[in-house]
Amino acid sequence: MRIKNGEKIYNPKLNFIRINYEEEFLFAMKITRIIDESFGIETPVDEIGYLAMFFATDSYKFDKVEVPKVGVVVIMHGRTTASSMVEVANSLIGTDHAIALDMPLNMKPETMYVIAKRKVEEINKGEGVIILVDMGSLTTFGDMIWEETGIEVRTIEMVSTPMVLEVLRKSIVGYSIDEIMEAFKNKHVYKYRGNILEEDNNINDIIVTACFTGDGASKKIANIIGKEISNKNIDIFTINIIDENNLENRLHKLKDKYNILAIISTISLDISWTPVFLAVDIFTNEGIDKLNNIFEENDMCLKISQSLTEHLSNVKGEKIVKEIRYILYEIEYKLGLKVSIDVRMGIVLHICFLIDNLIKGVIPRKFDDLEEYKKIYKKDMKILKEIFSPIENKYEIVIGEDEIGYILKSFLSNQISVH
Amino acid sequence: MLNIMLVCSAGMSTSLLVNKMNKVAKEKRLDVNVVAVAEADVKSNMDKVDVMLLGPQVRYLLPNMKEIMKPKGVPVEVVNTVDYGTMNGEKVLEYALSLAKEV
Numbered sequence: 405m406r407i408k409n410g411e412k413i414y415n416p417k418l419n420f421i422r423i424n425y426e427e428e429f430l431f432a433m434k435i436t437r438i439i440d441e442s443f444g445i446e447t448p449v450d451e452i453g454y455l456a457m458f459f460a461t462d463s464y465k466f467d468k469v470e471v472p473k474v475g476v477v478v479i480m481h482g483r484t485t486a487s488s489m490v491e492v493a494n495s496l497i498g499t500d501h502a503i504a505l506d507m508p509l510n511m512k513p514e515t516m517y518v519i520a521k522r523k524v525e526e527i528n529k530g531e532g533v534i535i536l537v538d539m540g541s542l543t544t545f546g547d548m549i550w551e552e553t554g555i556e557v558r559t560i561e562m563v564s565t566p567m568v569l570e571v572l573r574k575s576i577v578g579y580s581i582d583e584i585m586e587a588f589k590n591k592h593v594y595k596y597r598g599n600i601l602e603e604d605n606n607i608n609d610i611i612v613t614a615c616f617t618g619d620g621a622s623k624k625i626a627n628i629i630g631k632e633i634s635n636k637n638i639d640i641f642t643i644n645i646i647d648e649n650n651l652e653n654r655l656h657k658l659k660d661k662y663n664i665l666a667i668i669s670t671i672s673l674d675i676s677w678t679p680v681f682l683a684v685d686i687f688t689n690e691g692i693d694k695l696n697n698i699f700e701e702n703d704m705c706l707k708i709s710q711s712l713t714e715h716l717s718n719v720k721g722e723k724i725v726k727e728i729r730y731i732l733y734e735i736e737y738k739l740g741l742k743v744s745i746d747v748r749m750g751i752v753l754h755i756c757f758l759i760d761n762l763i764k765g766v767i768p769r770k771f772d773d774l775e776e777y778k779k780i781y782k783k784d785m786k787i788l789k790e791i792f793s794p795i796e797n798k799y800e801i802v803i804g805e806d807e808i809g810y811i812l813k814s815f816l817s818n819q820i821s822v823h
Numbered sequence: 824m825l826n827i828m829l830v831c832s833a834g835m836s837t838s839l840l841v842n843k844m845n846k847v848a849k850e851k852r853l854d855v856n857v858v859a860v861a862e863a864d865v866k867s868n869m870d871k872v873d874v875m876l877l878g879p880q881v882r883y884l885l886p887n888m889k890e891i892m893k894p895k896g897v898p899v900e901v902v903n904t905v906d907y908g909t910m911n912g913e914k915v916l917e918y919a920l921s922l923a924k925e926v
Contacts, residue, residue, distance in 0.1 A: 708908035715839055715910060746904040750836070750880030753908055757835040769833045772863045810832045817883040 407445045415450035425456055432456035471578040475533035476571055478563060479505040479520055479542050493568040502572050503527060513541040517617045517644075521549045524557060532556035532581040534571055536563035544615070544622045547642040551654060558585050609638045609702060610662045612655070614645050614669035621670045621683050628686055629668075632695060638665065645671060663726045665698055676737040677730040701745050705729055708749065712756055718763040719756070719799070727798075728755050731791055735811075738787050741819040751814050762801040771809040778805065781812060788812055826871050827857040827919045829902075830888075831878035834861045836907075843912025844919075855916070874919045875899040879907055898922040 406413060415421070422429050432455040436447045478493075480486040483506055490504035505523060507516045524533045535546050535557060546559030558581060560567060567588075574584045611629065615621040622642045629640070641658065645651060655675065658664060667673060668681045679698060685691040705725050713721030732751060736742055743751075761768060771777065778785060788808050796803055827844070831837040837859035848855040860868050862881055865888070875897055877884055888899045900922060906914040 704905060704908060707905060711909040746879040746901070747882060749904045749908050750831075750878050750882075753836040754832065754878075754880055757839070758833075761835065768835070769861055771833075807833070814832055814880045818880065 407447060407451070408443075412448065413450050413454070415453040418450055418453040421453045421456050425459075428456040428459040429453070431459055472529035472531050473501065473578060474531045474575040474581045474584060475524065475527040475529065476502040476568070476575050477505060477520070477523055477527070477533060477535045478502060478537075478568055479507060479516070479535055479545070480538045480563065481507050481509060481540065481542070483508050485538070489563075489565055489568055492565055493572050496569065497572055497576065499572065499576055501576055502568060507542070514617045514646075516542070517545055517548070520545050521553065524549050524555055525553055528555045532558065534558050534560065534575070534581065534584060536560045536568055536571065538563055540623065541617065541620060544617075544642040548617070548644040551641075551643055551658065556581060560588055608662050609636075609665055610641045610658075611638060611665055612641050612643055612658060612667045614643045614651075614667060614671075614673065615683075616645050616670065625668050625683055625686055629692075629695060632692060632699070636699060638699070645669070659730065663702075663729075665702055666695065677734045679733065697745070701748070702729075704745070704749055705752065708753060708756075712753075716756065716760045718760050721756075724756055724759065725752060727795060728752050731755075731795065734791050735788060735815060738791065739784055739815060741815060743815055743818045744820055747814065747818040751811065754814070755811065758803070758807060759795065759799055759801065762803065763799055768804070768807055769810075771806040774806060774809055777809050777813075781816070784812055784816075785809065825853075825855045825920075825923055826873045827855060827916075828865075828868065828872040828875045829857060829859050829878070829915075830862060830865055830875060830881055830884065831859070832862055832881055834859050837878060840907065840910050840912060840915060843910055844916045847912045847916050853920075855920075857916070857919075869895075872897055874923050876915065876919055877901045879904050896926055898926060 429452070432452050435455065436452050439445070440447055478486045478490050480489070486504035486506045490502045494500055494502050503523060505516070505520055520535070524535070527533060533555060535549075537543055537545070537559060539561065543559060543561050546557045549555065550557040560571070570587060571584055574587075611633070613622040613625050615625075622640075626640050633640075641662070643651075643654065643658070647654075651673075655664075655667075659677065664678050666679045666681060667675055668683055668686055670683045672682060673680050679694070681691060681695070686695070706722075709721040709725035711721075712725065716724075729752065732748055758768065785805065785808050788811060789803070789805075792803050792808070795801075829837045829841055829844075841857045841859040844857040845855075848857065858868075862884065869891070872892075875888060875892060877888065877899065879901060882901045885899065885901060892899050900918075902915055903918065905911075906918070
């Protein structure tokens, strides 16, 4: 048609094709001769180049760079459930990208976990991995693998074939893990964990559940507190207690990355900087009440931090309030006392301004009768100084004894109960 | 002239709130002056105050301050935590004025 109308077409890669797809090019020339003779036309050599590409099976590689794709793993209970589902999805789409891991009913969750973790490490190309699971302990694997390997893993529960198709389609085309998960945002239908920040400035509120792989505790806990957090932007993140020695380090990493509101654990943990609940406590009304108080306080902190962002010049409101919140819990824990929420908020504000002022170089007020106070409360002052040490390092400031004195006084004078 | 005193431990957090309160007062053309005073300086500034407000972290001073200020007819209360935390000058000023009216 084109040729008959005298339209010229230009093939910029003509030479490339001629050299690299020689066989196809020669074949196309032969075909062209037949076409030319049949239709009485003269096919330009550029057209022959394009024709040649139709015969080259891997021609799509021409313009596209091999984009690393998000990994897709389907893990389900049953001898062949996952394999069958993956076979259908892969076949319908025409790929082999999705991987299946079958978990026969007699397999222990711990065994499956190790296999899953290895597989994730194997297929990760730097874009993260989405695991699609059906139910039970499998739902907790994603967070744990992420936490242990550093590879971004997202989980989709209650997986079905259409879901696998959707995820697979998007991953092959090169969508990012966030873009793929976007479609599964509605938590009521497809629950997913390990929600990462959309913007860099957003610090996610999370509750950490700590349990042994597959003991099902995390699932039960999530069900119970699910109602309390359903209308809030709080995620549940599961951590594996198996490696107890490393637990503290791992929690510290999470502590920096997220705002850990509370830790709910099946065994007793010695954590000073955030409230720790035993799983059994969550099953009581008192436990739920305490949790709700924590949420309320966090909301207040959020309001304060947002307001502070306007007023503080040297620190980021949300970040610093989060850091101070951890510090206050640590102070209460190590001094063995508690203060009311109002007092805590007041102290948060005080410390925010203190740090901002110190960075600015403002010399804070002296504490009257500091020497006296120091003598009486020597031990407590030392404890506080230690607790503030990381903040001092981070913001390159020195919190002097006068300031430590004021803060200590706020706690001691307002204490409402002893541990 | 209504003198409002805002008390906190070291004057760290109150100075900003005080500025905001004074600004609101000016906009509303109220004959009000708000000052921030650290706990240690309260005693020396007690003559010039009509309403005393305490920051939440020095609420432990409430009983003591009430005792001292009652004979002078000066109301003493603790500022609402959220208003204080969000540095809501307007709300805190409103509160102080309402306390002054009750006298």
